[in-house]
Amino acid sequence: MDALLFQPLLKRLVWGGRRLGELLGKPLGEASDYAESWEIVDHGADQSVVSDGPLRGKTLHQLVQEHPAELFGRDARYEAFPLLFKFLDCHRVLSVQVHPGDDYASRMAVPDLGKTEAWYVVDAQPGSLIYAGLKSGVDAAALERAMLAGKVDDVLHSVEPQVGDCYFIPAGTVHALGGGLVVAEIQQASNTTFRLFDWNRVDEQGRGRELHVREALAVTDFDRGPVRPQVPQTDLDGLRTLVDCDRFVLRKAELFAPASAAGRLTQVVLGGDERMRIVSVVGGSACLAAVDGPPHTLPMGQSVLVPAAAGQVRVWAEDRDATLLVVNLPSPVVP
Numbered sequence: 001m002d003a004l005l006f007q008p009l010l011k012r013l014v015w016g017g018r019r020l021g022e023l024l025g026k027p028l029g030e031a032s033d034y035a036e037s038w039e040i041v042d043h044g045a046d047q048s049v050v051s052d053g054p055l056r057g058k059t060l061h062q063l064v065q066e067h068p069a070e071l072f073g074r075d076a077r078y079e080a081f082p083l084l085f086k087f088l089d090c091h092r093v094l095s096v097q098v099h100p101g102d103d104y105a106s107r108m109a110v111p112d113l114g115k116t117e118a119w120y121v122v123d124a125q126p127g128s129l130i131y132a133g134l135k136s137g138v139d140a141a142a143l144e145r146a147m148l149a150g151k152v153d154d155v156l157h158s159v160e161p162q163v164g165d166c167y168f169i170p171a172g173t174v175h176a177l178g179g180g181l182v183v184a185e186i187q188q189a190s191n192t193t194f195r196l197f198d199w200n201r202v203d204e205q206g207r208g209r210e211l212h213v214r215e216a217l218a219v220t221d222f223d224r225g226p227v228r229p230q231v232p233q234t235d236l237d238g239l240r241t242l243v244d245c246d247r248f249v250l251r252k253a254e255l256f257a258p259a260s261a262a263g264r265l266t267q268v269v270l271g272g273d274e275r276m277r278i279v280s281v282v283g284g285s286a287c288l289a290a291v292d293g294p295p296h297t298l299p300m301g302q303s304v305l306v307p308a309a310a311g312q313v314r315v316w317a318e319d320r321d322a323t324l325l326v327v328n329l330p331s332p333v334v335p
Helices: 058-068 068-075 102-106 139-150 212-218
Strands: 004-007 011-016 034-041 084-091 096-098 117-124 130-134 156-159 166-169 176-177 180-188 194-198 240-244 249-255 267-270 276-285 286-290 295-299 303-306 315-316 321-327
Touching: 011 084, 034 303, 058 068, 058 102, 117 240, 117 249, 117 276, 130 166, 139 194, 139 212, 139 249, 166 180, 180 276, 194 212, 249 267, 249 315, 276 286
Parallel strands: none
Antiparallel strands: 004 303, 011 034, 034 084, 084 180, 096 176, 096 194, 117 166, 117 180, 130 156, 130 176, 240 249, 249 321, 267 315, 276 303, 276 321, 286 295, 286 315
């Protein structure tokens, strides 16, 4: 099974814009509210569809059901693909949210996975903010008072991110993405969200969006505190680990075109260990090929799923430098 390319699944939301097309080359329509491009997803009716090759037209869920060993290798134990990879264009600030863990989510009226996630900042306009975690000392009573008074922003930790920063948001962490950001996100394949605050916005009828006060207080981790950018750890293969948690491992590779390499990394070899990987280009452009397969050109914004059965693949920078995100499941696997 060769590397798999999918059609992006575009989502229009009130806080979206046009940068998924302008920066990442996504095929937008005429509207100005394109918020998310779901690159790799298997969550109910939301399905990635293979865009070319012998498996063209197959959904990711069909691949999980029909080719589990080829797709997952040693991790072939899932009924559905456990991760979701997406890009977000935060033209306006998002609502302040918190996600439950697996135990709480499994007991909801419509059971789901919990939602642990991580963000990688692809682009940031000056003054853009990330809201990640509560200020030190904020407890349940203080958060409830802020929610009921419409002043949750007073208890949020905020930071002005830089391109290349990574923020880890475990389930239970209060968070929001500010306007002016383009972000790559890896998360559990869940869409369960509890909204604490929507910046007191109202629609034409003067109505605000629903808030989930009781649920948000029940799942918030009040020991979490302010969230800082991750400190990358350099690995032996030249990649850098950004997040290594019990749901996913997120790594980064910076590759240099031969003309500008000057002894720096020009390629990486991934796979060959019976594990699948997600590879996404978040800067420049790259090429990817299995040892005995044809090359795939990967422009900025292109994501690819490398099945375990693909064996080793080589990813290299050709005419331009490239920045890659590489995601795999953790070891040992947590269902």
